[in-house]
Amino acid sequence: MAKKNAFYAQSGGVTAVINASACGVIETARKHKDKIGKVYAGRNGIIGALTEDLIDTSKESARAIAALRHTPGGAFGSCRYKLKSLEQNRAEYERLIEVFKAHNIGYFFYNGGGDSQDTAHKVSQIGDALGYPITCIGIPKTVDNDLPITDNCPGFGSVAKYIATSTREAAFDVASMAKTSTKIFVMEVMGRHAGWIAAAAGLAKEAEGDAPHVILFPEIAFDEAKFLKRVDQSVKQHDYCVIVVSEGVRYKDGRFLSDSGTKDAFGHAQLGGVAPMLANLIKEKLGYKYHWAVADYLQRSARHIASKTDVEQAYALGEAAVKLALQGKNAVMPTIVRKSNKPFRWTIGEAKLADVANVEKKMPRNFISRNGFEITDICREYMAPLILGEDYPPYKNGLPAYVRLKNVAVAKKLKGTFKF
Amino acid sequence: MAKKNAFYAQSGGVTAVINASACGVIETARKHKDKIGKVYAGRNGIIGALTEDLIDTSKESARAIAALRHTPGGAFGSCRYKLKSLEQNRAEYERLIEVFKAHNIGYFFYNGGGDSQDTAHKVSQIGDALGYPITCIGIPKTVDNDLPITDNCPGFGSVAKYIATSTREAAFDVASMAKTSTKIFVMEVMGRHAGWIAAAAGLAKEAEGDAPHVILFPEIAFDEAKFLKRVDQSVKQHDYCVIVVSEGVRYKDGRFLSDSGTKDAFGHAQLGGVAPMLANLIKEKLGYKYHWAVADYLQRSARHIASKTDVEQAYALGEAAVKLALQGKNAVMPTIVRKSNKPFRWTIGEAKLADVANVEKKMPRNFISRNGFEITDICREYMAPLILGEDYPPYKNGLPAYVRLKNVAVAKKLKGTFKF
Numbered sequence: 001m002a003k004k005n006a007f008y009a010q011s012g013g014v015t016a017v018i019n020a021s022a023c024g025v026i027e028t029a030r031k032h033k034d035k036i037g038k039v040y041a042g043r044n045g046i047i048g049a050l051t052e053d054l055i056d057t058s059k060e061s062a063r064a065i066a067a068l069r070h071t072p073g074g075a076f077g078s079c080r081y082k083l084k085s086l087e088q089n090r091a092e093y094e095r096l097i098e099v100f101k102a103h104n105i106g107y108f109f110y111n112g113g114g115d116s117q118d119t120a121h122k123v124s125q126i127g128d129a130l131g132y133p134i135t136c137i138g139i140p141k142t143v144d145n146d147l148p149i150t151d152n153c154p155g156f157g158s159v160a161k162y163i164a165t166s167t168r169e170a171a172f173d174v175a176s177m178a179k180t181s182t183k184i185f186v187m188e189v190m191g192r193h194a195g196w197i198a199a200a201a202g203l204a205k206e207a208e209g210d211a212p213h214v215i216l217f218p219e220i221a222f223d224e225a226k227f228l229k230r231v232d233q234s235v236k237q238h239d240y241c242v243i244v245v246s247e248g249v250r251y252k253d254g255r256f257l258s259d260s261g262t263k264d265a266f267g268h269a270q271l272g273g274v275a276p277m278l279a280n281l282i283k284e285k286l287g288y289k290y291h292w293a294v295a296d297y298l299q300r301s302a303r304h305i306a307s308k309t310d311v312e313q314a315y316a317l318g319e320a321a322v323k324l325a326l327q328g329k330n331a332v333m334p335t336i337v338r339k340s341n342k343p344f345r346w347t348i349g350e351a352k353l354a355d356v357a358n359v360e361k362k363m364p365r366n367f368i369s370r371n372g373f374e375i376t377d378i379c380r381e382y383m384a385p386l387i388l389g390e391d392y393p394p395y396k397n398g399l400p401a402y403v404r405l406k407n408v409a410v411a412k413k414l415k416g417t418f419k420f
Numbered sequence: 421m422a423k424k425n426a427f428y429a430q431s432g433g434v435t436a437v438i439n440a441s442a443c444g445v446i447e448t449a450r451k452h453k454d455k456i457g458k459v460y461a462g463r464n465g466i467i468g469a470l471t472e473d474l475i476d477t478s479k480e481s482a483r484a485i486a487a488l489r490h491t492p493g494g495a496f497g498s499c500r501y502k503l504k505s506l507e508q509n510r511a512e513y514e515r516l517i518e519v520f521k522a523h524n525i526g527y528f529f530y531n532g533g534g535d536s537q538d539t540a541h542k543v544s545q546i547g548d549a550l551g552y553p554i555t556c557i558g559i560p561k562t563v564d565n566d567l568p569i570t571d572n573c574p575g576f577g578s579v580a581k582y583i584a585t586s587t588r589e590a591a592f593d594v595a596s597m598a599k600t601s602t603k604i605f606v607m608e609v610m611g612r613h614a615g616w617i618a619a620a621a622g623l624a625k626e627a628e629g630d631a632p633h634v635i636l637f638p639e640i641a642f643d644e645a646k647f648l649k650r651v652d653q654s655v656k657q658h659d660y661c662v663i664v665v666s667e668g669v670r671y672k673d674g675r676f677l678s679d680s681g682t683k684d685a686f687g688h689a690q691l692g693g694v695a696p697m698l699a700n701l702i703k704e705k706l707g708y709k710y711h712w713a714v715a716d717y718l719q720r721s722a723r724h725i726a727s728k729t730d731v732e733q734a735y736a737l738g739e740a741a742v743k744l745a746l747q748g749k750n751a752v753m754p755t756i757v758r759k760s761n762k763p764f765r766w767t768i769g770e771a772k773l774a775d776v777a778n779v780e781k782k783m784p785r786n787f788i789s790r791n792g793f794e795i796t797d798i799c800r801e802y803m804a805p806l807i808l809g810e811d812y813p814p815y816k817n818g819l820p821a822y823v824r825l826k827n828v829a830v831a832k833k834l835k836g837t838f839k840f
Contacts, residue, residue, distance in 0.1 A: 187718075
């Protein structure tokens with residue numbers, strides 16, 4: 001039993017490139033069959049481990065695994081489930097060890113954001129605490145770009161490319177319509193806590209007057225009067241105004257704009273988007289005709305317009321995770337280290353999971369202009385390389401040909417079930 | 421003055437490929453300089469003619485004009501403005517003749533949907549009615565795909581490709597999340613009167629169980645109980661449910677779902693989307709966690725994922741318009757004539773503007789399944805060829821490089837202004 005199997009799982013919100021990391025893990029493991037046995041994927045993340053619901057990736061062809069590189073979503077299913085601490089829920093850890101033992105698992109690769117790195121970190125401790133040696137490696141992933149130490153997070157670059165492209169395209173549209181019809185376009189983007197994604201829209205602007213004319217960040221308290229004044233100025237100057245708003249924008253008192261007391265016909269609180277709320281505000285106060293869009297999942301699943309840089313980094317981090325494991329490293333996460341901006345060069349580094357877990361990287365205040373509505377050159381320099389390059393998926397019948405794996409279950413070896 | 425100039429204008433909602441038609445018109449006119457002088461574009465559609473605000477396209481380089489082929493929006497500005505009849509507003513027509521005479525315009529190319537073809541038709545009548553000979557050619561354009569006679573309308577194929585792609589991508593995302601989080605995804609698409617665009621989402625489905633699981637068409641009265649039952653079945657069977665809803669869906673009594681009495685905090689009617697409304701309904705009645713998106717302008721401006729077939733047809737129709745004019749045809753519109761589905765072959769035909777103006781092509785009832793939630797094979801056979809092929813724009817710095825023309829104004833020759 002010298003050769004151990006590996007466990008790989010996807011966690012948290014999925015992205016256009018998390019499967020590229022899976023591809024990197026599995027292809028690299030397959031190159032080291034002398035040291036790593038099979039790669040078992042957790043069906044729906046860590047839940048697959050807790051419930052002994054493992055997927056045997058060795059049943060997938062090389063071609064299917066290669067196609068993961070261009071397939072969005074989480075091919076093995078993801079989950080939103082955070083392990084409690086060892087003290088709070090020892091049974092969960094004992095169960096994990098039971099499953100790992102039963103399937104001879106010696107490597108644990110966990111692909112996710114901040115909460116997931118926390119889970120990976122906790123699992124890494126069971127070697128010492130519960131006497132089961134396991135090599136734990138975290139693999140970064142999050143469209144929120146909020147993991148510390150790594151230069152950026154896989155998933156973010158592709159969302160950034162999608163949002164900047166969509167902003168530019170919608171701006172060309174509304175500019176055409178502005179004379180007699182729509183003058184306002186509001187696009188809502190993800191980002192509950194930080195304005196990374198909203199900021200990416202700023203990349204669409206190349207010259208004075210270009211869209212977006214207003215970006216609303218969660219970092220900047222919403223000031224209605226100042227906002228309306230700027231919108232009105234933009235319309236008077238350019239005939240139209242494109243607004244990109246982060247879902248997490250709040251009033252000074254901390255309330256979300258999207259939660260501003262709207263009631264439906266039955267008097268129930270209406271959970272609306274912030275985009276329609278702002279559009280209605282502008283219509284009411286300034287009288288301009290509007291359109292609005294909410295990109296939601298479209299932005300993080302848009303593999304058809306993924307950033308090539310992002311895909312390459314996602315793959316490289318999966319590959320690096322396996323290499324770190326083979327080097328005997330434990331409780332670490334490979335990172336992106338930026339070497340230069342022009343030309344963009346980067347390499348792989350590593351961080352301790354203890355330093356990554358539960359640490360949220362905020363967007364620096366100097367990424368936002370003094371007026372609070374734009375990005376700065378410093379922000380632009382940081383973000384511009386992350387959207388570089390196109391990496392189109394193959395198409396069949398006019399649509400992207402994404403792979404659906406067979407996801408064959410590994411035969412269960414344990415009796416009983418586990419309630420998570 | 422034997423050689424006449426041409427007037428070209430864009431009208432109504434713009435698309436990802438209306439500029440490809442402009443490109444076809446201008447490039448073809450440039451090849452026939454012996455017969456056509458300059459191409460003057462109306463700034464903001466017909467308003468540019470009424471106000472003598474003409475753009476001299478001869479000031480644009482061949483390269484800039486070629487780039488129109490891959491640039492979304494309306495490069496010269498569009499408008500929503502319908503000419504009244506000659507009897508109702510003779511002054512407008514007299515003004516048009518005044519402007520056309522002043523600038524030696526003998527060809528009128530009008531690029532738009534049903535209302536716009538009506539305008540082109542009216543203008544074609546001024547030759548006889550007011551004694552000013554002018555050759556009028558309509559060029560079809562509308563994402564709504566509702567012009568008669570032509571097999572399909574440029575603009576629709578690209579929206580269809582965007583919507584089908586986005587549906588597939590979002591479905592991969594929500595399928596990954598369904599175990600512990602989001603089970604419902606609702607995407608709202610354009611289509612106030614007809615379900616052409618919603619139907620296109622059905623192209624994403626290749627096998628039983630694939631998304632979309634529910635399509636809501638404006639043609640089918642919304643039945644809440646039946647809808648909720650189907651959503652619940654989908655979740656029970658597949659773990660998740662992807663719903664694509666046309667903005668124009670109505671209750672049996674004719675009310676729009678998006679206009680269902682919602683009030684904002686101040687008691688004003690809230691103009692919300694139908695997507696959040698349905699998402700809230702599902703949450704309330706079935707308890708499932710949801711996400712929703714409203715594509716809005718993103719869908720019709722997404723040149724980055726345009727259908728190659730659509731781009732080619734848009735260009736060919738612009739080219740054909742000029743050729744028809746040179747053949748001495750008047751009051752006609754070039755059309756797409758489908759020759760075969762597999763392989764997809766089409767050619768250019770022509771229709772009389774009198775037969776096109778104000779006639780709306782409905783989606784055939786046999787395009788919608790008996791249960792009202794899916795498309796039929798007949799619909800699929802019709803739509804599938806329209807999304808074939810990719811036609812990527814060039815990229816610069818990671819973003820599509822779209823052209824912005826100089827749009828140099830032609831010197832005014834008339835005194836006075838015209839109030840439209």
